[in-house]
Amino acid sequence: MKTALIGCGAISGNHLVAIGKLPDVKVVALCDVIAKRAEEARNKYAPDARVYTDYIKMLDEVKPDVVHIATPHYLHCEMACEALARGIHVFLEKPACISEAELDRLLKAEKTSSAKISVCFQNRLNASVIAAHELADRFGGVVSARASVTWNRDEAYYRSEEWRGKAKTEGGGVLINQAIHELDLMIGFLGTPLNVAARVANHRHVGVIDVEDTAELLIGFDGGATGFFTATTAFGCDAPNFNELFCRNGKRISLLGDRLYLDGEPFNVPGDGHSSPGKECWGAGHIRLIRRFYEALKTGDPMPVTLSSAAVPLRVLFAAYLSSQRGDPVMIKQERKNAK
Ligand SMILES: NC(=O)c1ccc[n+]([C@@H]2O[C@H](COP(=O)([O-])OP(=O)(O)OC[C@H]3O[C@@H](n4cnc5c(N)ncnc54)[C@H](O)[C@@H]3O)[C@@H](O)[C@H]2O)c1
Incomplete structure (x- = not known):
């Protein structure tokens, strides 16, 4: 090919x-x-x-x-x-x-x-994420989740490329760029997002970027689950991402970076390692996802990450930006049923 x-x-x-x-x-x-x-x-x-x-x-x-x-x-x-x-x-x-x-x-x-x-969205294929899905299904599904992205992106990072930190070229700040992976994972665990109440702000990068460096979202899901999501690029370091799932049967599944915990105890999944170039926080998932993409092209199987599934976190964050502007909760646009 x-x-x-x-x-x-x-x-x-x-x-x-x-x-x-x-x-x-x-x-x-x-x-x-x-x-x-x-x-x-x-x-x-x-x-x-x-x-x-x-x-x-x-x-x-x-x-x-x-x-x-x-x-x-x-x-x-x-x-x-x-x-x-x-x-x-x-x-x-x-x-x-x-x-x-x-x-x-x-x-x-x-x-x-x-x-x-x-x-x-390479993190969907992380071993810890797949194991968390299996556990959540066993435990009756997830009733609430909280997730957090706390990274550090300094002035030099935002000035390193002309397009960074600008609404016109980046489309937003921490939500659409650094935090979209974790938001996507949270949605994967909780189902169909229906509404969001959000606030976004530029706390630490005033005069450097014209988008948010910090965001806080409360997301309502079909079936009644709640997702609470926070993200910032104004943290003092790149902390591992956190996604914690509260299951129907009372069990608690926590993802910290690529590590998995069940009710606070380490839960063993094969490590992902880091065999890709670039920053460690990008993970090793490109290799797995790109292999799966080419396999699917050959076999005619569905794409490993379909456009319609990748559209969901985007619709949530577009609604979050609107909610923050209006100061009110916003309904999240749903996919039209006849989409491919
Ligand atoms: N999946 C992940 O974990 C992950 C991690 C980092 C970046 N990204 C994404 O990858 C994309 C690129 O990010 P990056 O950090 O590599 O940015 P970058 O600025 O380092 O690279 C973008 C490149 O595109 C080039 N470019 C700009 N306009 C072009 C044009 N018209 N034609 C051809 N080339 C053009 C630039 O010169 C630059 O070399 C972004 O969408 C970013 O969000 C994803």
């Missing part, structure tokens, strides 16, 4: 290492508006790849079977739609897009394309 990648920045190595482990997938082209970045990626991971600065030209000349999109958030929808329109499968970094209008456009593009799309 011929594959290409757009956006040779910080996360691109995780994709290229994962692809490198698949014997029948070849990286044939790399694109970045900064040519040097694409050249460096080629030299490190894919010596035969052609290098482009214009992704449309790359798609049209190379005609890859698959394209990975690892660009700034505001480009995701446009780039994915261009690929889908050409029948090119898409592996899209999170978040899938940055607005409700873009989400509608993307879902429509998926529906009308012969190609498939999957979104990079």
